[in-house]
Amino acid sequence: MPKKTKQKPYHHGDLYETLVKAGTDILKDDGLEKFTLRECARRAGVSHAAPKNHFASVEDLLSEIAARGFDQFVAELDAAADAAPSQSPDDRLIAMGRAYVAFARANPAIYLMMFRHAQPFDKSEHLQKASHGAWVQLEQAVAAVLGPGRPDVNTRAAHVWALVHGIASLIIDRRLHPSIDPGIVIATSLSSLPAAIRGLGPQ
Amino acid sequence: MPKKTKQKPYHHGDLYETLVKAGTDILKDDGLEKFTLRECARRAGVSHAAPKNHFASVEDLLSEIAARGFDQFVAELDAAADAAPSQSPDDRLIAMGRAYVAFARANPAIYLMMFRHAQPFDKSEHLQKASHGAWVQLEQAVAAVLGPGRPDVNTRAAHVWALVHGIASLIIDRRLHPSIDPGIVIATSLSSLPAAIRGLGPQ
């Protein structure tokens, strides 16, 4: 019986994947401030310069982690929309908004990489495609809420994005006063969103 | 005639103020990634360890810069509200929202320090007071829009904050597709805001 389903082509085996996993673990467990290329190498059991063969720079590793974050993010939002009780466009959008903030709260450091880190997006094709997929997903949900014949889908989608991005950012950066319940802010802000982007009344 | 209105009590004179100014200049001219305690010292013309006497750590200097950012921020939002044409609560709030995003776009690195940087807020009293003042300013503007007898002012204020914070963040982090005009997103999103937080119709 083979020891591993994945063959070990070279010395370490899957150093690329191991580094991605190590970096993801650091971000999840200790946050961005503890993220270090040398620490990733340490956890992978290789020398400090070994990552150079797989990632030209620390930003490249972070880009790959962010790209995978987007893949998971899109899947979770899709699942949340499909799990919405009423399946109306409004409720699907609200469910996605809830899932958006939930993802950010569950993975704050990775969310930071995905949506706020200053990085050259042109470099990683994976990151470019994955983030574009998230935008398309949002635009479709917003288009469904607005109905046909609306030329301002992208502007309204940006509005929706800004609101959930703002809520998520304030929460994970601990900027809201402790007396404010994040859950209530999320619920009330999201409930007013479909009407707000339609430019009509609440119901 | 005295050479300086401000007396020079010790060797350098006003190293505290000089460091704050140097740090602010770096943030404005080159961004956070170029901000370094040693570079601040260099610009102030002192040795690399001299700042230690005035700021226990690099975070302390950043906190003071953020606090002064809040002071200017509050003043600009007040001025914008007072300069609004109609002076209705709705228009005052919208004017403040516009000024909020404008401040972030004009001072992205300082905005980052004020609203997103992970720092121990308990340390600097100046920062604590200044940021609290900004929150009070927002709550009052939102209370005026909601009218009397609304117990949910703080939740709605958080809603407003999240929207403008989200817009500002997406813009300064260059997350919006180039085809989207930030000005239109700002205008349309803000115009729907008063009605959205009232939970009533648009007008």
Next chain:
DNA sequence: TATCAATTTTGACACTGTCAATTTTTTGTG
């Protein structure tokens, strides 16, 4: 003037990302 405290400098330490040179291992081919 002499002492003392505040301020600054100097030098060091551990840490980081990145690079060049070297060594080790795997692959491919004659």
Next chain:
DNA sequence: CACAAAAAATTGACAGTGTCAAAATTGATA
């Protein structure tokens, strides 16, 4: 199988960072 070529990993170095301790310098004060 042998052996060259390529890939991967190690070693060692460099410049840079924040922070700290010890020493030196300067202003105030008595």
